Amino acid sequence: MDMIFCPLYSGSSGNALFVQYGSTRLLIDAGKSGKMIDEALDMIGVDPATLDAILITHEHTDHICGAGVMCRKHKLPIYATAATWEAMDDKLGRIPEGCRRTFDTFADFYLGDIGVVPFSIPHDAADPVGYRLWGGNVSISTATDLGHFPRTVRDAVAGSSLVLLESNHDPDMLRMNGHYSYKLKQRILSNHGHLSNDACADALLQLVDNGTQHVILGHLSGENNTPSLARQVSESRMIREGIRLGEDLHLDMAYRDRVGSVYTLEAGA
């Protein structure tokens, strides 16, 4: 059986990731309109009515704004920690009976055929988590919305077959941005904000050291980064460290406003 992953949308303007293994189909986050998420699923040949659940990372709008609609339209249970539910409840609208599911950050669980391992991330939200999802002997991890890349996150994702890693901003572009308030800039740059391109390259090196060979850069800022800059910072750092791109490491991008590639990982049963 194969494990399938597609970043439908990834960026500060909205996030929704598709994961499939066996007969189970999940979304991680639903931070675009329900219509846009349905359209993205259609584009990769997935009928939205066949989804089984939505896993939420944290309550920021770019991760939940379509969750209520998707839940009501497709009768999808939403999984989040109790603290995240409390923080997002009034933003989702009515949640049908039975669709409100909670889990503990430090307890693994199964959702159908997929093994779910949540882990804490350093971000300015109530109880933010990343996920490592297992299908057979392969796993896919998300590590976005992080102010820094602590050892706990490194250990949680170590050896994943595929990682979606945040490369949010270029600090100079952010500092010079005339649209952002001082407070917002400080929030993004803080220990509980977002990973800069350089911090991403540091984290990437640790992922490669721990056996990951495929990484997708995502959650880019629209105003304070460009895909080519994010890629260039990570690639040049890897080359300096003697890591062979395309051999030791396959590096891809996830996009803010268009559907990313569909990744198929061969998994043992």
Ligand SMILES: [Zn+2]
């Ligand atoms: Zn976000």
Ligand SMILES: [Zn+2]
């Ligand atoms: Zn966030």
